[in-house]
Amino acid sequence: MPASTSARSRPHPLAVAARLVMLALVAVLTLLATADPAQLWWVALLAAAGVPALLAPQHRLLGPLSRLAEAVLLGLAASQVAAVATLGGTTPGVGASAVLPYLAVPVTVTALRRRFVEGGVLVGVTALILLVSGAFTVVDGQRQLVQPGYLAVCAQWLILAGLGLATGCALQKLVRVRAESAPQPYAEATRLLTQLRTVARQLPGATLDPGGISEHLLEELRTVARADRAAVLSASGGGRLVVLAQVGAERVDWETTLDADSAIADAWASQQPQTAARTQARSHAGGDVSALIVPLVAGVRTVGLVVLEADAGQAYPAPVVAGVTALTGPAALRLEAALLFDEVRSLATNEERQRLAREIHDGVAQELVMVGYGIDNALATVHDDTEETAESLRALRHEVTRVITELRLSLFELRSEVDRHGGLAAAIAEYARTVGASGGLRVHLSLDESTARLPAATEAELLRIAQEAVTNARKHAGAANLWVTCEVDPPYAQIEVSDDGHGIGDQRAEGHYGLAIMAERAERIRGRLEIRPRQPSGTTVAVVVGSSPRRDNVRGSAAAAEGQETRG
Known part of the structure; x- marks a missing residue:
């Protein structure tokens, strides 16, 4: 038995x-x-x-x-x-x-x-x-x-x-x-991640981009409703919204606070479309305005809002509202999937960066420090009649010190993140000051950041592009000055990093791999990367996300003025 x-x-x-x-x-x-x-x-x-x-x-x-x-x-x-x-x-x-x-x-x-x-x-x-x-x-x-x-x-x-x-x-x-x-947590997590991997492989990259989905939705909505200004907003944490996409002929500073007394906050809380006879933009002059705010609800969760405004009264009667909601319903699910995919990818990337930082700190960095101590001990025992050996050891010690400094800066770069309360400009400024001080560069900062925030994934990629540009200037350009410009006006953003060094043509070969990485990051957030010479010397690396109606209007006015002068 x-x-x-x-x-x-x-x-x-x-x-x-x-x-x-x-x-x-x-x-x-x-x-x-x-x-x-x-x-x-x-x-x-x-x-x-x-x-x-x-x-x-x-x-x-x-x-x-x-x-x-x-x-x-x-x-x-x-x-x-x-x-x-x-x-x-x-x-x-x-x-x-x-x-x-x-x-x-x-x-x-x-x-x-x-x-x-x-x-x-x-x-x-x-x-x-x-x-x-x-x-x-x-x-x-x-x-x-x-x-x-x-x-x-x-x-x-x-x-x-x-x-x-x-x-x-x-x-x-x-x-x-x-x-x-109720399956085991790890089994459930494995099942969900497997499904996510399968879906991510089957869908084209653009279909998992929140900004692309938002822009396409706005284009569809403008075919069924008048919209002199329109935007898609999404939650970013801390009771605020971020602008995923917007259209219009003028710069709009949308109301992004959920605890404000606004139709935007009411639509988010009630999950029902809201109409208003006043603008939802803090920067708009006002006047005769009709506003329609439609929540993007996936299941029982509000993932975003669509804001439409027209410079006319009664622009959104019931049939128009019905036509808008018919388009926003399916779009809400697509947007939620894209936001969730962005969040999972961001969490995985951040965790991997932290893991690499820990391994480098506990492994290679500590071993190099011990090598440096060994060289110091060897120098202490070298006699005066062996000056050639001493000089070699000092050169080796200098190189080890340089490598340790580079590793520490790499650790700082891996651990750098955009703080939820500090913003993108603060993160870029902190990195530029730290790296500039280690390389003996004089750093000139120009920061112009709106109170509104970019999506977290976009901020993270812009920070990495700026970090790579600053690192290239310190390591390869031989510059004395570094100019960093950061302008953030969601969904528009422009980052420029300039130096007065040798120029892009004189950089060593390993710098070009960093340029390729920056181009890939810019493409991931639908940005435009530009690398150009700086006069009289040096290089400028610029990345632009979205479009700035304010800048477009200025350029258009300048072009019109120039045309008038030519005709005159």
Whole structure:
């Protein structure tokens, strides 16, 4: 017989203890109710009836038959003890209460073994025996009829047993449903990530770009509704919104605070379209304006808002609103998928950067420091007559120090992130100052950042492009000055890094790999990367995301003025 089967066939110590305790309790209560030790023979019969079920709990026949015998004996014992107690001057309910607590033993066993039908049969058999035996019990030659008190007590114990059985059944079903419907966290995560990987491989890259999806949605909406100004906004954390895309002939500083008194905040909270007779842009002059704000709801979650404004009254009647919502419904799901994909990719990238920083710090960096200490010890023991050896060691020590400095700057770059409260300009400025100080560069900063924020993925890529440009200027340009310009007006942003060094043509070959990486990053956020010579010397690296209506208007005005001068 296998060890596991042998172990299951042996009685459990807790089961033995529970039966002994319950039998002792019933014996004491019987003596108190009848004052007749002869009635304890019912307790002995109950103990004997339960032995097979105790010794062979897994047996298909012995267990159920043993518990059925317990139920039959329990009904007979309860009625007999109740009759004896009545003759002794005690109410029959007290006599029945002395024996019926033992009903919990067979019923609990069936509930634990998930044999709820058997438990119900035991309760029914016990009820039947109690009723029949109570009507025909004979004590001292006299037949004892059923009394109301006896029936009431029996009914109470039977109801308690039935409730206990039902509760056990409900708990077992709940546990089973939870076990079946709630897979292990790692298994669920694996399943979801596998699905995400499959979807990401099947879809073109543009379909997972929040900015591209938002621009396409605005183009569709302008075919069904008038929109002199329009934007798609999304949540960025901290109770603020970011501008994913916008269209219009003028610069718009949209209301991006969700706790403000605005139709934008109302639409976000209510998940219902809102119309307003005033502009939702803080920079607009006002006047006769109609505004329509439609939430982008995917399931039960608001993922963004569409804001449409027209310089006319009553521009968005009910049919127009219906046409707009017909387009925003499907777009909400696409936008949510793109935002989730961006978030997963950003989290994975940040975690990998932190992991690399830890490994470099704990591995190569520490080993190089130890090499430097070894060179210092060797220099301390070199005699004056070996000046050539000493000079070689000093040159080696200088190179090791340079490599350690480069590693520390790389660690700083890996750990640099755009703070949620500081913004992109602050992160770029901090990196430029730190790297410039290590390379002996004078850093000139020009920062112009709106209170609105770019999407987190866009900010992260712009920071990495700026870091690469600053690093190239320090390592390869041989410059004395570094100019860093950061202009952020969502969804528009422009970063420029200029130096007065040798120029791009004189840089070493390894610098070109960094330029390729910057181009890839700019393409990922639909940006434009430009590398041009700076006059009179040096290089300018510029990346532009989105378009600036303000700049376009200035350029257009300048071109018009130039045309007038030419004609004049």
